[in-house]
Amino acid sequence: AQSVTQLDSHVSVSEGTPVLLRCNYSSSYSPSLFWYVQHPNKGLQLLLKYTSAATLVKGINGFEAEFKKSETSFHLTKPSAHMSDAAEYFCVVSDGGYQKVTFGTGTKLQVIP
């Protein structure tokens, strides 16, 4: 069975400061892990994905995430927040493929000017 926990429902940062969105997962197998972003009234867009290659994954818009098996974590980071980063972010886990995935409950990121 697979599950994912996003530790913060809301995160607020000032523009230009670092972003950290936390995600822990549980999986019976070697998981695939994803981060998606959803801007208001929009569909979901893939930010980055981990599929058992390099543990540090770089995505779009300057985001990256590190897979830490010992901590069962896949936290999303960005060195400097931009106003356009304000959105909801979903951590997603899949056990054996990506066909059936489990979404986290989402973290809303607020960026303060």
Place this chain on the structure above:
Amino acid sequence: DAGVIQSPRHEVTEMGQEVTLRCKPISGHDYLFWYRQTMMRGLELLIYFNNNVPIDDSGMPEDRFSAKMPNASFSTLKIQPSEPRDSAVYFCASSLLAINEQFFGPGTRLTVL
């Protein structure tokens, strides 16, 4: 490619009426997914198809919901009869086995009065 196309974008109907949501996946994709997003339950997978065949419909909430995929370029999700608790945003996504990523449509916002 235009991406995943969903119609209508907004639907307002009265309790008891039939509702049909439509999805056109990205050309060449062999998987199609239907999701429902609500504040209370987050993102839930309802059903997914592979090569037009339903593979897993365990997320379909009840018999009032049905989904079809008559060909590779079209799928419908039908609710009959609709109830106020069906109010949600319904997303369609498609993917290709060789690309470990789901592409989401913009969603249909359904309001049942």
